[in-house]
Amino acid sequence: MTNLTTEDIDAVCNLVEELCGICWDESKAYLIESRLASIVEQVGCENYRDFARKVRAELVPGLKEQVLDAVTTNETLWFRDGSPFEALQHKVIPELIDEKANTIFPKRMRIWSAACSTGQEPYSIAMTIADLLPDFDQWDIQILGTDISPAVVEQAKSGIYGELEIGRGMDALRLKRHFVKNGNKWQVNERIRSRCSFQPKNLHEPFTGFGPFDVVFCRNVAIYFSKEDQRTLFNKLADVLTPSGWLFPGSAESLAHCGPQWVAQQHCRSNCYRPNQTVLANA
Ligand SMILES: C[S@@+](CC[C@H](N)C(=O)[O-])C[C@H]1O[C@@H](n2cnc3c(N)ncnc32)[C@H](O)[C@@H]1O
Known part of the structure; x- marks a missing residue:
């Protein structure tokens, strides 16, 4: 060359x-x-x-x-950054439980891990919820993982990881609880895998047919996009979140330039954003 x-x-x-x-x-x-x-x-x-x-x-x-x-740069790990998963455990899921109690689907949650790479993020979300809810098996919880790279989507679907990948953020207790050993690899067990589905998706395409989601993780992908594309992406995400939904961007990503439709919050030291109710009411 x-x-x-x-x-x-x-x-x-x-x-x-x-x-x-x-x-x-x-x-x-x-x-x-x-x-x-x-x-x-x-x-x-x-x-x-x-x-x-x-x-x-x-x-x-x-x-x-x-x-x-x-x-694409597919860098990821289990429970990346820690704090978003603590926020899920201590704030988001408990609030969703209360909020859903009086609705027609009191045990339904829909979560999207947009740009999920090889699946560690959506599986970490599923494991966090499984460890939190004593009646996890009675809940109708679906976590969608999407990514533009077909190869990582295939690995995510398989739920199979080598020692090196497991060594990046997976603790011994969760490894024992949520995986089965297969030769020198580990596979996420059926209980967790059955809650996660995966498909290829380009975040620059329309989100027709997606949502509504209670929680969206869209982390460490917008940093690769232009400011204009970031704004467009986060505005589209506002349309697929429920009015009381939660958006978690990456720790280095901010929605400060995305206009008034987002309200920033911090829980367990994690930045997250929620749809601005005032803007929604006047829409
Ligand atoms: C650095 S990884 C982040 C993975 C995970 N969210 C995390 O924080 O650990 C970024 C992912 O974004 C994906 N990606 C890049 N451009 C994308 C696009 N236009 N649409 C969807 N995914 C994209 C890449 O394939 C890659 O897997």
Whole structure:
């Protein structure tokens, strides 16, 4: 592969932004080489401009998906950052229990882990709730995990993790309680897996048919998007949350620039946001 030209870099950055909204610029030249060079060679392209054209043309089956798997950063771990899961346990779920008590579906909860990577986040949510509710099995709880990368969605569906992945945030007690050992791997047990479903989803597409959700975790993905795309994403999320729902962005992500429809709160040292009732009432 020849050295990257400015045109190559522009072609790849435009392609990546078009496919998934991730903002790359010339400072990411090393990522272009390390993540895409072998795919460019594999499909026999002379340079990255031809490659971008080929991906857009969708003539090579599975190529677009391969690029999405390569350009996304799927870093995740169990109970990442701790505090959002403490907030779930001590604040969000107890409030939802009270709120739902007098409704027609008193034991139903719907939760979305948007950009769930390999599944540690939605499974951590399910485990938190299972450990909290003595009658967990009587609850109608569904946790949806979505991600743009088909490869991570497949792993999330399997619920199978190696020692290294387990070593990142899973404690011995929960490992014993919520997993079965399978050779040198661990699989999330059926009780937890049956509450979680997974599907590919690009957060830049419309959310038609999604929701309403009581809780949305959308963490550590908006940081890769432009400010404008972040605003659009969080505004769309407001439309799929219940009026008293909860949104957890990543610890480095803020909705301060998203206008008045969100109210910031802090619970268990975790930042979260709720729909602004005044704005809703005047809508
Ligand atoms: C850093 S991981 C975060 C995983 C998890 N939420 C966490 O905080 O541990 C970011 C994920 O966002 C996904 N992603 C990137 N762009 C996306 C998009 N446009 N739509 C949906 N998911 C996207 C990536 O595939 C990746 O798995």
